[in-house]
Amino acid sequence: MDSIAFLGLGTMGGPMAGHLVKAGFPLTAYNRSAERAQAWQSRYQAPLAETPAEAAASAHWLITCVGRDADLEAVLLGSQGAAHGLPRGATVIDHSTVSANMAQHIAATLAERGIHFLDAPVSGGQAGAERGQLSIMVGGPAPIFEQALPILRVYGKTVERMGEVGSGQRAKMVNQICIAGILQSLAEALNFAEQAELDIEAVLKVITQGAAASWQMQNRSASMLQGFYDHGFAVDWMRKDLGLCLDEAERIQAPLPVTALVDQFYADVQNLGGGRWDTSSLLVRLQTLRKKS
């Protein structure tokens, strides 16, 4: 089996790299914080590298799963970046959620060294990563995508090519735009139902049958009403993603008025101390705004 270097062993990357080890791929891992790297190693018994470049040496595939544009650029193109170690003909697969511009910039820079690139952001959250059931939206050349499928299917339930480099990131943005509006309207609806003193369970029993139904309504209404906001994907990260959406939307002339407003509401949630709460915590903001009696 092809050798893999995996950079970024966080909440998402850690279990994804673990699935590859369990599937039998020879894998070398790297993580910026050594503590997290060692915790991962003690669980999966695979070798660690000291730098991205060291991890990349002799790898056929290099997979990244980091936080922001600057993190990705550093880990790939920085002074000890993976690009310095990676052999010609190798392919980089990036699972980070970053800007489409950064994906295109990295693809172009790697191409000069004879290295292929796929942008491949994921959805499905921590639970999806742990169960190996992620959805993966891929941008890049079709033949390279085909070659990557046996790897991506190790932790991807749905793996689809969206178009050229950058289109994986843009597809992820489409996903986040939908989620932002759905969650705010669900929060408005549940806050309204609470203030109206309705039998909310009965209301949901009816409206989940019809045109108002959503994954979020099905999976988050009950926990929102209980004030449970520990489902994973945090408001701080959602704001990063919505920032990417709003920048790209400006560039391609696609106005996002509701998405922009919900981003502002997430800023309120951060101010309320909820940066680490999950994205369904928009209800807290409305509850906090209630008239004090």
Next chain:
Amino acid sequence: MDSIAFLGLGTMGGPMAGHLVKAGFPLTAYNRSAERAQAWQSRYQAPLAETPAEAAASAHWLITCVGRDADLEAVLLGSQGAAHGLPRGATVIDHSTVSANMAQHIAATLAERGIHFLDAPVSGGQAGAERGQLSIMVGGPAPIFEQALPILRVYGKTVERMGEVGSGQRAKMVNQICIAGILQSLAEALNFAEQAELDIEAVLKVITQGAAASWQMQNRSASMLQGFYDHGFAVDWMRKDLGLCLDEAERIQAPLPVTALVDQFYADVQNLGGGRWDTSSLLVRLQTLRKKS
């Protein structure tokens, strides 16, 4: 079987009354426009009345399905209104979408005459009415609700009691609040995907698997992208419903910022000539706003 008077033979009421006739209930119908009443009669062969009061005479159940608060008040409490003909002990079931205040006002007025009242707005649209598969959200006393069930189940797939009078209307508002935000965010997402020149079919294949999924995405994305906006429930009626939501929200102190914004966008759609288009036509507004090249 108990005799029924049915007032309002429109897109929704017509097929609902038809299902009751087919189920064997002795039914007398009334519609404000005589033309529509006669078309209905030639299909279902049930007697018509000249006035609401005449239809109501000797009915055990009186069912209304009209447009707005003023229509409901006129047909029940007006000079030839049904309240003048209805015997003591009868029950009025209202399937119109009106304000919770109007439902409470009518219930109180009818109670003085010994007549019961249930507010019972429906969702499921024209298709749901024709197939007898509506969702019905009911407000009113539990014993009266229980007695009404054999009638409501004739055209209701899901029939639930939400609480006291007015809570059926408030539950319907919860439904419309969710739909407004979902449709605008779906419109923003599809417009973004078009402007980004993504393979939208591939994008939807992935994101309908996860946290961005909704009934609207599943059932309306394709027709929105084709510019088909003839699915039934019209923007003009949605604006009526959102107006009810915003009024009630003000009264119960439940802010609806995104719902209010989407209502304004529907006003734009009306200005674009789309008052009769269905509610998924928010995409047209965004397409119209594109930079002319």
